[in-house]
Every structure is written in structure tokens, then in C-alpha cells.
Amino acid sequence: MKSEITISELAKLMNxxxxxxxxxxxxxxxxPSYTDNNQYRMYEVEQVYQLAQILLLRKLEVPVSSIKECMTSYSEDQYRQLLHSSLRDIEAEVQRLMELQQFIQKVLHEQQNVMKSTSSYQIKRRDTSYFTRWIEMYPQTKLTAKQLVEQPKHILNLFEMDIHYIDDGSSLNTLCLETQEPGDFSLPEGDYLSLLCIIQEVDELDQVVEQFYDYAAAQSYVVLGPLILIEKSYLSLFSNNKLHYELQMLIERL
Incomplete structure (x- = not known):
């Protein structure tokens, strides 16, 4: 009885x-160990182990062109380095996938909020928030692609983030990115009047902002902080590229 197996049997064994x-x-x-009289490639257990090692090296993303060198001349230390390098790559990929998972969860949560709350005023309790300045621009001006390119600080995955426009009544509006640690300035903990809106053009914001202040005045709210305009560009996925914003400002209810 032969102890060798055919190429199809080897393929099935090793999946x-x-x-x-x-x-x-x-x-x-x-x-193969040898080729028989019928020209069938035959493989012994030694080739099974060799194929197992080849498949492992491929999992470690070793190019096929380098596998022979690995199997014939790599030292124990070189294999350890290879495994450590692969482990670092895997950890980085796991981190990337976790961040992607968190982003998807955030988008779904935000979109659910939009479905429930668009054109509805709410009071939200907000913890102290920290921000870093990114771009300063004059009121009534639009952000341009040129401004984005010219910024010395490149923001990775910028449009997957909430971009905060802070309007404190000064001559410049500040575009900010929220941070976990104290940055250039902060917004205090408190009750914030909030409104989610979906618009077609940025110019429509002026009317929305005016109505926002009118509503606060009609409710006798005392405005304690700047107007915060939060751009949520990732939500355009759900609305044929319309613009999604949330307006907020710190208030005190009398």
C-alpha cells in the first residue's frame, strides 16, 4: 500500500x-516526492510539512519569491524578527478595524438621531469639551478646497470627524477639532440648545441660525456662550449629498 498521496489529495488535506x-x-x-509512471505527482509526509510551512509564511505575507530563502537559510533570530514584524502589522490592522467599527457605529447612531430629531429643538447636557484651532476665517465666507490644501497640519480622515465652527461674535470664526485633552480652548459643561438641520446649500444656514436665536429668545433662554455649528459631512451618505449640521449654544433656562 502506497504511503504517498496525489496532488488532489494534498490539496484537499491542506485546504x-x-x-x-x-x-x-x-x-x-x-x-513532489516523485512522479509515477502515470505522470501523477506524488507527495510524502515531508512535503505535507513543507506545504504547511509555505502556507504559514504566506500568512505572514512573505512573498513567494522569498519563501525558498526563508526555508533554506533563515536563522532562529530571523524567524523571530519575522514573527514580531507580522505581529506589529496585525496589531495595527486590528486597531484600524476597531476604529472603523467605532466610526460605523457613530454614523448609524447619528443618522438615527437625525431621523428622530431633524427640525426639532432639544436641550442637551454636554460635558466639558476641549478643542484645537484649525482654521480661522471671516464670517460669511465659505471654506474652500485651497484653504484645506494650504493648512500646515494635515488631518487624516477629516471628513469622518465632526468639524466645529465656533462663532463668538468676533471678527473671525474658528474651525476646530475636538480633542480628548485640554487644547486651545474649551466649552464648559452645561445645558445646550440643539437643532439638527439638513440643507442643500451653505447659504441656507443664515436663515437657520436666525431662527435658532429667535427660538431661544421666544423661550426666554439666556445665551451664555458662542454659537457652535457642527458639520457632520459623513451623514451626506443618507441624503443625496445634502449638508448636515447641528447648531448648539450654551443656555440658562429662567
Missing amino acids: VSVHQIRYFEEKGVLQ
């Missing part, structure tokens, strides 16, 4: 395709 095994053979990293 790979026959084509993949033939590819490894073409690249010189795996050879």
Missing part, C-alpha cells in the same frame, strides 16, 4: 487548490 500547489512548484518552493 488549498491544486492550482496553488502547482504555482508553488513553478516557483521552486515545493516539489
